[in-house]
Amino acid sequence: MALLLNEDEKMLSETAEGFFKKKAPVTELRKLRDTQDEKGYSEALWSEMAEMGFAGVLVPEDQGGVDMGAMAAGLLAEQMGRNLSATPFFSTSVLSATALKNSDGDLAKAWLEKIAGGEAIVSFAIDEGVKHNPLGTETRAERSGNGFKITGSKVMVLDAHVADAHIVVARTGGEPGERDGLSLFLVEKTADNLDVERTIMVDSHNSGRLELNGVEVTADALLGTEGEGADVLDKVLGAGRAVLSAELLGAGSQAFEETVAYIKERKQFGKIIGEFQALQHRASHLYTELELCRSAVFAALSAIDEGDENAVKFAGMAKAKLGQVAKLAALEGIQMFGGVGMTDEYDIGLFLKRIRVLQELLGDGNYHLDGFAKENGY
């Protein structure tokens, strides 16, 4: 397992650090929010990310990507987490790209090319209820003519309203709760009987809902093998959770560092508040937890790249740990900032909001603790 970055990775990380700090800092998120930007992301930024190779970080070279792997994607996500950057990276370049590259077919290849080129946003529609529950999928796809007809509702679909296509997880067989019978479909935004609703979220990042009222797709819209989508899904969710963990690491670390900087300046009762030992111990504990988090994230990301059989499990473990610790970083931050932290003027509240969303996506800490126990047979 790679717990240290190699030279390429270090360089990528530094590049990403500079890029997002300059091009997509927190002020950019505020701008998107305060101007009620209709797209909810910057197209110019996304184009630049494509040029840098970021959009195609997981796309095979044959389709114009740089194919650098999960560790690279995680390093990018970490920096986006630090800057709360709002981009279609996670939906498109992580979730959908992983789904597409694990499905054969020309359609998949065509969309991978568009992703790498920054020409298409592809959302990944999996969740249906209040909590993440992939096997609970109820959306149905029934044979219809040469193709399929899809009916169901999807929530928490990141970048739904700006997506050119959606990858929709639906049942071609089996019952909710079962692993068998899941299939993945590519649904273009122009499809009939498809309603897309943008939902404005607490973190001011893009999300939405899909209503599929008998959406007709042709046979080639089926990605991979009918009824065996769960295997592809494992890869998508494994990569997704590991990358979300990396983004949580970035957001949590940034919240922590800004908090430490603040308590080094703020005075109360004639003392710098960072002099108070109670705060020092809490900060030191959090530092330690964040160090554990970094190890967990690196392990989860590198396991994917190494094809480790435990990769999906590690991703879940990292997600459990990161959700918990990043939340602690946000909560300690908001408390230590005190009154000013409650104002919209300071950034710590934005971190609190973003971390709440990130930790919920693709399964929260409780979900993954339970999953971990099940995985280990207890």
Place this chain on the structure above:
Amino acid sequence: MALLLNEDEKMLSETAEGFFKKKAPVTELRKLRDTQDEKGYSEALWSEMAEMGFAGVLVPEDQGGVDMGAMAAGLLAEQMGRNLSATPFFSTSVLSATALKNSDGDLAKAWLEKIAGGEAIVSFAIDEGVKHNPLGTETRAERSGNGFKITGSKVMVLDAHVADAHIVVARTGGEPGERDGLSLFLVEKTADNLDVERTIMVDSHNSGRLELNGVEVTADALLGTEGEGADVLDKVLGAGRAVLSAELLGAGSQAFEETVAYIKERKQFGKIIGEFQALQHRASHLYTELELCRSAVFAALSAIDEGDENAVKFAGMAKAKLGQVAKLAALEGIQMFGGVGMTDEYDIGLFLKRIRVLQELLGDGNYHLDGFAKENGY
């Protein structure tokens, strides 16, 4: 619900405080332990407790008791908790007395009289496995002639090796896990086919095991109605858990107070360690938790005396909370005492040990959290 003590209760509490501090302080427990006392308790002390009316605190006046109720029993237990007093009070005067007074019959009355008079120790044998699980009882009592023949094993039977009789929970029907079919029997120590083994415990208080290899008892040894023992058991366990909570309150509070006293004296790095804010905040948090604990204990005890329909539920809630907080008090204590706390010379380690046992008895925090959720239908 009585959250304040009335004048009688205050007086009893003060009497008990003086009594146990003088007659059964921690040094007495050390003496019993270090001399490897065969009885594991002081008969002289127990006689005095009978004279004071403590032994018969729950025994009806008709049987020579003072019948003061659960709150009174709890106040006594709190002081025993503060002094780590080793007496047969809990097994005999709380568990067995509650069982006996909720069962009709001359035999029960006779034993209640002996209890009130300090003439008999009666152990209460319920648990069989590593964890508390009353409905899991496997010990069987089968009809045999005019009476019953009991077969099974019991563990964690407090005061077993010094008991004149044991109240044994056994199945006359039903299967492990079921509420129906439980019955209570009084088994005298002289019974054939009964093996009693003393087990030396971490807290140096009496406990043991019973092996019942077909113990024959007459029909009148059945306490209460055959197969309906669970109803009596509710009362026994409700009282037991509430009183254990009170003892935990005493032990936890004493550990806390000794810790606070210590950190007011101990110097490190040129400062009294109680000056360190990190310790101050932890101590203040613990103070607050202990205040919540006192409320929970009073509510649980008074609910029993008031015949509140939620009495058993409250006892479980109190046990869950007290187990957790008293443990925190012990752990914080051992850490704040530092090196000397690790030596047998200081008392804090004895509190750590005793609290570990108390929180395990009749269900630990996890057991009661789970039970609380079930009780509330979730």
Place this chain on the structure above:
Amino acid sequence: MSDLETFKLETRAWLEENCPPEMRTPMKSEDDACWGGRNWTFASDAQKVWLERMAGKGWTVPTWPKEYGGAGLSRAEEAVLLKEMARISARIPLSSFGIWMLGPALLKFGNEAQKKEHLPKIARGEIRWCQGYSEPSAGSDLASLATKAEDKGDHYLVNGQKVWTSYADKADWIFCLVRTDSTGRKHDGISFLLFDMESEGVEARPISLISGKSAFCETFFEDVKVPKDQLVGEVGKGWSIAKYLLTHEREMIGGSGEGVTRPLHEIAAGSIGLESGKLSDPMLRAKVAEAEIDEWAFRLTMQRKLAEAKAGASLGADSSMLKYYGTELNKRRYELMMDAAGHDGLEWEGERSDEGKLARDWLRTKANSIEGGTSEVQLNIISKHILQLPGA
């Protein structure tokens, strides 16, 4: 029949006759409250009539003396009145910092002229007050406030800035802590002033919070002239008035979780459902059970401390304990509610989420452990005054 019994029957009859039907339904939100004041627009005739009738009886401030607009009721009579109002779900006629905070302080520390001038207007809802305590650079260390009031003979000249002044943009007058002396100990030299928010040099700007909408303002004072007879108590002795009010506030905030009655497990079950009779998320189930038991023990502790206080014991520093635990517990409650609400709880706008109500409420709870003295300050107070740890 006892006097109290007679009072109860009379009260019931009067309420029956005088409380408009529209005022007998629970308030749906803070927006339904009546705050009064010079610029108040009544939401309905019923709201206006209800206030006037209650004020006429002195029942907006039932225990205040009659000469100051109250009804001179005993605590026991007040309890009867509140119970009878609750019986018919009558709304409180007037929400007011004047009633909750300034009134008690004036009754204790004000001179006769001040009481006569201000209390009746508070009672009738004619003047709406706000509180000028916190300052940007002071934070938890309230006593280090810097807003200066210079003695100019017949008036004070006030310069400085306050923050977290609730509804300062809507209030008519402010009660305000100012520094009249900066030479000695910081706790000395603080004075307690009252002045009109329409005075020249006063400006209030609402603060935008992480939860969005906010009643809080930043308030600026530039050469504000305040007549000297608007000083409450002695000059330089304002800190004791402030402390008196802070204890009040702490108790109010500590108990703020009290009214919330819907059990957490019901909320959670409603959102994520049960499986074989258990919450479908076993890990959340454990945390909910733990929180519910803590809520139970905390409620009991509030009751116990109140009972002790009634029995004559002073609550003292225990109010810090209640404030600390109550606010931390409420934050925990909202974290768990957010966990249970999952994706739905993350919405910020739109009808489905009632404009992000849960998310905004959740964010709002983060201030619980900051306002009215941070959790850290409460723990310091417990360390010092209860545990008597050295140097605390």
Place this chain on the structure above:
Amino acid sequence: MSDLETFKLETRAWLEENCPPEMRTPMKSEDDACWGGRNWTFASDAQKVWLERMAGKGWTVPTWPKEYGGAGLSRAEEAVLLKEMARISARIPLSSFGIWMLGPALLKFGNEAQKKEHLPKIARGEIRWCQGYSEPSAGSDLASLATKAEDKGDHYLVNGQKVWTSYADKADWIFCLVRTDSTGRKHDGISFLLFDMESEGVEARPISLISGKSAFCETFFEDVKVPKDQLVGEVGKGWSIAKYLLTHEREMIGGSGEGVTRPLHEIAAGSIGLESGKLSDPMLRAKVAEAEIDEWAFRLTMQRKLAEAKAGASLGADSSMLKYYGTELNKRRYELMMDAAGHDGLEWEGERSDEGKLARDWLRTKANSIEGGTSEVQLNIISKHILQLPGA
């Protein structure tokens, strides 16, 4: 074939021939260790032979220079040796504070005569050492030690008391921190002395612990004469030697949970069983899962920090982080094991419980976060050296 490959084959062959079969089984308890020393009684011929053969090769201290009793191996060769020993489950031939602690310090700070005198005897297990650091009134504040060494011309006269001296009652010599100057800063004026435990005026008394049996002693010095050539390093510069050794110790303790490999959930399932495939106690299940993930993340962090250290970064204050988290985690682990063991875990004597092994081990873990610098001290170090918080 590479040199390392050759070395491996040679080592394998030598071990095969020289390691007695009895020394190829895992140690059952601490009692099976060989500590050596003047009064050592070998548990078996095999133990004696194994020590002599290994010492003969210099392999009790493989990386020490040959002239001091070592084999002068490179780190890479040492790794091969350890791996080959592990391959046949060979026991370590000698447990020794001389090897683990004093040796490295002497190699770095000792003069030639001292190295020549002491190191070979350590390597051969002829002299058993103990460590005289802690004092009753100093505790965490090690540098405030009071044991005095007065300069008497040709010798120091040592008076004072040490505590927590492991195996002081069994050791032949002690390496000991003493105060040679009490006028300046407390960190100055500390010196590092070596002396024979059989010197007149030395007395060691074992300490009884809450877990029962204990290797720890209180050690008293009354007018103990120590020749001046037994001072290591400069007079008054002993603190830098102490710090060097403390960092070593911290890393050892932080990693003490490392060797424990049986997963918590297996232990728990073995004790309380499963129901429908889940641990029968759902609340314990949640805590076990959380602890296991933390153990995983902690193990990874140990590996990562070691990898960073190998890559040239200094571990520095991060050793405090590892010490803090590792010991707290180990305590949590034992609390959970006690929860899972239930009634069985409460037994203190008797065969069934292996003489209360779990309970005693559980109690023993409570010292983890105290010895080698308390958790609080580690958090202070992180605050100061890593976060650089003011006044830390």
